Amino acid sequence: MASPFYFVFLLSVLLLEQTYASPNYREALSKSLLFFQGQRSGRLPGDQKLSWRFSSGLSDGSSAHVDLTGGYYDAGDNVKFNFPMAFTTTMLSWSSLEYGKKMGSELQNSRVAIRWATDYLLKCARATPGKLYVGVGDPNGDHKCWERPEDMDTPRTVYSVSPSNPGSDVAAETAAALAASSMVFRKVDPKYARLLLATAKKVMLFAIQYRGAYSNSLSSSVCPFYCSYSGYKDELMWGAAWLHRATNDPYYTNFIKSLGGGDQTDIFSWDNKYAGAYVLLSRVCCPSQPIKIHRHNLASPFTNTFLWQRAVLNKDNNFEPYKQAAENFICKILSNSPSSSTKYTPGGLMYKLPQSNLQYVTSITFLLTTYAKYMKSAKQTFNCGNSVIVPNALINLSRRQVDYILGVNPMKMSYMVGFGSNFPRRIHHRGSSLPSRAVRSNSLGCNGGFQSFRTQNPNPNILTGAIVGGPNQKDEYTDQRDDYARSEPATYINAAFVGPLAYFAGGRSP
Numbered sequence: 001m002a003s004p005f006y007f008v009f010l011l012s013v014l015l016l017e018q019t020y021a022s023p024n025y026r027e028a029l030s031k032s033l034l035f036f037q038g039q040r041s042g043r044l045p046g047d048q049k050l051s052w053r054f055s056s057g058l059s060d061g062s063s064a065h066v067d068l069t070g071g072y073y074d075a076g077d078n079v080k081f082n083f084p085m086a087f088t089t090t091m092l093s094w095s096s097l098e099y100g101k102k103m104g105s106e107l108q109n110s111r112v113a114i115r116w117a118t119d120y121l122l123k124c125a126r127a128t129p130g131k132l133y134v135g136v137g138d139p140n141g142d143h144k145c146w147e148r149p150e151d152m153d154t155p156r157t158v159y160s161v162s163p164s165n166p167g168s169d170v171a172a173e174t175a176a177a178l179a180a181s182s183m184v185f186r187k188v189d190p191k192y193a194r195l196l197l198a199t200a201k202k203v204m205l206f207a208i209q210y211r212g213a214y215s216n217s218l219s220s221s222v223c224p225f226y227c228s229y230s231g232y233k234d235e236l237m238w239g240a241a242w243l244h245r246a247t248n249d250p251y252y253t254n255f256i257k258s259l260g261g262g263d264q265t266d267i268f269s270w271d272n273k274y275a276g277a278y279v280l281l282s283r284v285c286c287p288s289q290p291i292k293i294h295r296h297n298l299a300s301p302f303t304n305t306f307l308w309q310r311a312v313l314n315k316d317n318n319f320e321p322y323k324q325a326a327e328n329f330i331c332k333i334l335s336n337s338p339s340s341s342t343k344y345t346p347g348g349l350m351y352k353l354p355q356s357n358l359q360y361v362t363s364i365t366f367l368l369t370t371y372a373k374y375m376k377s378a379k380q381t382f383n384c385g386n387s388v389i390v391p392n393a394l395i396n397l398s399r400r401q402v403d404y405i406l407g408v409n410p411m412k413m414s415y416m417v418g419f420g421s422n423f424p425r426r427i428h429h430r431g432s433s434l435p436s437r438a439v440r441s442n443s444l445g446c447n448g449g450f451q452s453f454r455t456q457n458p459n460p461n462i463l464t465g466a467i468v469g470g471p472n473q474k475d476e477y478t479d480q481r482d483d484y485a486r487s488e489p490a491t492y493i494n495a496a497f498v499g500p501l502a503y504f505a506g507g508r509s510p
């Protein structure tokens with residue numbers, strides 16, 4: 001007979017598993033969108049809620065005699081890097097498209113956040129025929145200073161790509177952002193949606209016709225900051241997948257097939273979009289009966305002639321190999337899968353890389369939630385080796401990641417600024433760490449801010465909703481401003497989190 005202690009033990013384990021109160025997902029969703037107001041460049045509107053920020057970058061573009069005001073600063077500095085900004089916009093748009101019905105009143109705030117970026121991206125694509133502007137602000141100059149965006153006196157150099165200086169990566173990501181956002185505005189502002197889509201098509205054509213990496217064209221102005229390390233084939237696939245979803249034009253189907261598959265990856269980020277493309281293409285794929293393949297015998301779905309023959313024979317299954325690739329990706333993420341290559345901290349956080357790890361957590365969590373949603377609507381399961389994967393396995397893992405970020409972790413620390421009572425106070429962010437113009441009107445200059453940078457005092461301005469780089473692999477977080485790998489927020493960390501937050505805020509069924 002089992003001892004009574006055993007039952008007490010069992011009971012407390014069950015209680016520990018079950019009884020932490022769920023974080024308030026709706027509040028987190030609202031704050032995750034509010035964060036984007038803190039990153040705004042350009043002329044701020046009257047309804048700006050983060051009131052410690054003011055207009056900035058009002059002559060951006062003037063050195064090239066064009067208007068490139070607006071858009072977002074990428075992270076804790078004052079540079080507009082279009083490559084991650086466009087990815088941010090694509091992910092915000094994907095969040096609205098998949099989870100808009102669950103967002104309630106936040107759907108409108110999400111459209112505002114998207115439009116702040118797309119108004120700028122449209123300028124970048126339309127200002128000068130034959131050119132795509134891809135950034136404003138010399139990052140090397142900017143990084144030498146610690147000053148408020150409102151005080152910027154560093155070179156606002158304008159960067160572009162063109163047929164003689166191509167950038168298929170940044171162009172295809174821009175096309176993805178414009179195509180995805182066109183669907184967000186299709187019903188509420190059809191005229192704007194048409195402009196977005198028409199521009200997306202042109203930019204995608206440029207990416208396809210003039211192949212090249214923007215890192216080669218722009219070198220030290222984008223590297224090592226946002227170098228396209230994964231090459232540009234992933235963006236070509238991702239951009240074409242978005243245009244396919246927006247237009248259903250067989251031109252894009254054929255183009256995607258002509259690329260002939262991509263890497264077997266276990267990451268998803270502003271740099272590497274293969275996994276995102278696989279999941280996106282799975283949505284339109286394969287309504288018929290599942291095929292039986294032992295995944296561990298399968299080197300790559302793209303070299304499996306059976307899958308390709310099936311794809312060619314059956315129009316509905318054009319993207320079957322991509323669905324297989326999406327599932328291979330998820331098998332590399334799930335901890336109990338034989339092909340898993342993903343580490344977890346003792347507290348249960350997915351741990352990919354030391355530099356801004358939470359960016360990978362939020363973007364991969366987006367894919368898990370979204371793939372589960374597609375599985376539920378198609379009533380499908382899949383296998384990792386011999387284990388059958390049901391949608392709720394993906395949902396449960398997503399939920400653990402979301403809850404961890406919102407404070408259910410060994411440090412009991414919320415990694416979203418302004419959420420809960422224990423959150424990062426010394427984030428690596430110029431505007432947040434320096435006194436606001438509202439309390440100190442004169443400029444601090446390039447070096448005047450370093451005193452504030454070095455102090456142990458908490459930041460004076462709360463960048464509500466910002467998610468930082470996050471804890472180390474032992475679940476530890478020291479909250480130091482100079483530890484930018486962990487204490488810096490970024491637009492693309494938040495953008496990918498909006499979808500899962502909306503999913504859990506709106507109840508668990510898709």
Ligand SMILES: *[C@@H]1O[C@H](CO)[C@@H](O)[C@H](O)[C@H]1NC(C)=O
Pocket residue numbers: 390392393396
């Ligand atoms: C998901 O979590 C719920 C609640 O903790 C649990 O009942 C269920 O068995 C889990 N499902 C899977 C597939 O892990």
